[in-house]
Amino acid sequence: MLAQSYGRCGFVSGASLSWALGSSSKWTSFVIPRRERSKKVRRILPPLELLRREFEKNMYEEGPPKGKPLTTEEVAEHLKKEAMKKKREPPRKFTGAPGTRPYPAYFFYNDEYQVELPERYQRFPMKKYGMVRRKLQDPKYMTPFHATFTPSSLATMGELSMAHCPDYVGRYIRGQFTEDEITKSGFPWSEQHVLRSMSTVGGTLDAVRVLAARSTAFVSGHLAGGTHHAGYASPAGFCIFNDLAVAAIVAQQRHGFRKILIVDTDVHPGEGTSLIFRHLNVRDIFTLSLHCASNIFGEQPVSDMDVVIPDGCFDEQYLTILAKALDAAWLASEPELVLFQAGVDIAYVDRIGRLNISSAGVLERTRYVLDYALDMDRFRSKRLGTPPRAVPVAICMGGGYPKNPEENSPEFKEIVSMHAEVYRLAAKRNRMAQREFKWVNGTTEYLTPPKEDRFLLV
Numbered sequence: 001m002l003a004q005s006y007g008r009c010g011f012v013s014g015a016s017l018s019w020a021l022g023s024s025s026k027w028t029s030f031v032i033p034r035r036e037r038s039k040k041v042r043r044i045l046p047p048l049e050l051l052r053r054e055f056e057k058n059m060y061e062e063g064p065p066k067g068k069p070l071t072t073e074e075v076a077e078h079l080k081k082e083a084m085k086k087k088r089e090p091p092r093k094f095t096g097a098p099g100t101r102p103y104p105a106y107f108f109y110n111d112e113y114q115v116e117l118p119e120r121y122q123r124f125p126m127k128k129y130g131m132v133r134r135k136l137q138d139p140k141y142m143t144p145f146h147a148t149f150t151p152s153s154l155a156t157m158g159e160l161s162m163a164h165c166p167d168y169v170g171r172y173i174r175g176q177f178t179e180d181e182i183t184k185s186g187f188p189w190s191e192q193h194v195l196r197s198m199s200t201v202g203g204t205l206d207a208v209r210v211l212a213a214r215s216t217a218f219v220s221g222h223l224a225g226g227t228h229h230a231g232y233a234s235p236a237g238f239c240i241f242n243d244l245a246v247a248a249i250v251a252q253q254r255h256g257f258r259k260i261l262i263v264d265t266d267v268h269p270g271e272g273t274s275l276i277f278r279h280l281n282v283r284d285i286f287t288l289s290l291h292c293a294s295n296i297f298g299e300q301p302v303s304d305m306d307v308v309i310p311d312g313c314f315d316e317q318y319l320t321i322l323a324k325a326l327d328a329a330w331l332a333s334e335p336e337l338v339l340f341q342a343g344v345d346i347a348y349v350d351r352i353g354r355l356n357i358s359s360a361g362v363l364e365r366t367r368y369v370l371d372y373a374l375d376m377d378r379f380r381s382k383r384l385g386t387p388p389r390a391v392p393v394a395i396c397m398g399g400g401y402p403k404n405p406e407e408n409s410p411e412f413k414e415i416v417s418m419h420a421e422v423y424r425l426a427a428k429r430n431r432m433a434q435r436e437f438k439w440v441n442g443t444t445e446y447l448t449p450p451k452e453d454r455f456l457l458v
């Protein structure tokens with residue numbers, strides 16, 4: 001503690017201090033605060049006196065007791081105690097191999113499947129996917145220790161057909177969509193776009209696969225996806241295949257996650273996801289959708305819990321509603337896996353969002369969901385009486401539509417920044433969770449008892 005508080009100041013030679021304290025030579029170097037290093041002060045106060053004053057300040061929070069200056073022995077004793085304390089407190093562990101750092105979060109990206117859109121389709125911000133990835137990969141923004149980046153794989157016909165009509169999947173891949181379907185999808189058909197649509201689902205499947213290993217990952221992400229409007233056999237609003245629905249069903253059938261919760265916080269409803277589950281009569285996948293009242297278009301959502309946010313809603317009201325919704329959804333679903341659609345079109349800068357959530361509010365929304373799933377505040381397990389477990393979270397990007405489609409415009413950059421913040425927080429929470437939990441027989445357990453300083457770790 002002492003060494004830290006003196007960190008940026010000058011040094012006194014080890015020899016003179018050893019002499020001053022009358023202790024062994026292991027007390028090597030100490031530091032004098034900058035404000036007391038002026039020549040004027042130095043002439044008046046000898047180095048030992050300066051040191052003593054600082055020790056006294058550190059030993060007693062409210063200052064040294066009056067009329068009782070510390071002796072040299074007392075100062076030496078205090079230093080010894082501090083050193084012993086440091087020895088006794090081993091560094092916090094995580095579930096990885098001894099002596100190694102926490103494992104980075106696994107993020108997947110599919111911006112290599114950029115599709116050149118004709119002029120009239122420019123309202124879709126295709127460039128944002130690459131921009132978000134590049135921002136996250138910038139070491140000034142986030143260190144390489146926090147996350148690794150892998151290109152998304154392509155979902156197979158078999159995987160897509162687990163949540164979609166096989167005929168619909170086949171017709172899209174072969175380029176046999178009707179005019180009506182092309183209009184509804186919002187994109188012109190192209191081979192490049194087929195690859196993009198398949199990778200949009202594939203990346204979310206990758207993110208779930210990482211969590212399914214149940215070894216070190218607690219949060220993973222796909223820097224795309226969240227295509228929640230696509231129905232069983234119908235495209236809608238830039239969504240061809242529903243990555244959330246496919247990933248949830250694959251997680252259940254192939255990875256042994258029994259109960260799954262889908263938290264959809266995009267400003268638009270996740271009607272496609274809910275309709276697919278209803279059509280297939282899937283059990284134990286709970287859908288929670290928070291959406292803006294006047295942003296429902298097309299089919300009405302039939303989620304297990306549809307929460308309508310009033311137009312023009314601000315941060316505080318939104319977060320209050322979110323907390324209540326999470327409580328209720330959690331109790332109803334008791335999930336083993338959370339799929340999180342983290343759309344940022346709830347933000348005030350969004351072109352079609354109609355809500356007034358600030359960028360801090362968007363980040364807070366993300367924190368709520370992540371901390372809730374990872375039981376970071378202990379507020380979930382304590383309040384609801386649910387088991388204190390970390391439930392792994394796979395994040396997908398969701399909507400975010402800048403008012404200005406120019407990629408260099410401040411509005412575009414703001415949306416990119418909000419998306420990136422979601423993933424940066426996710427990477428931090430993934431590191432933190434590895435210090436708190438470990439996987440044991442497919443479930444998570446506390447690694448260490450809760451500590452007050454837990455939020456200072458990252």
Ligand SMILES: [Zn+2]
Binds near residue numbers: 267398
């Ligand atoms: Zn949206």
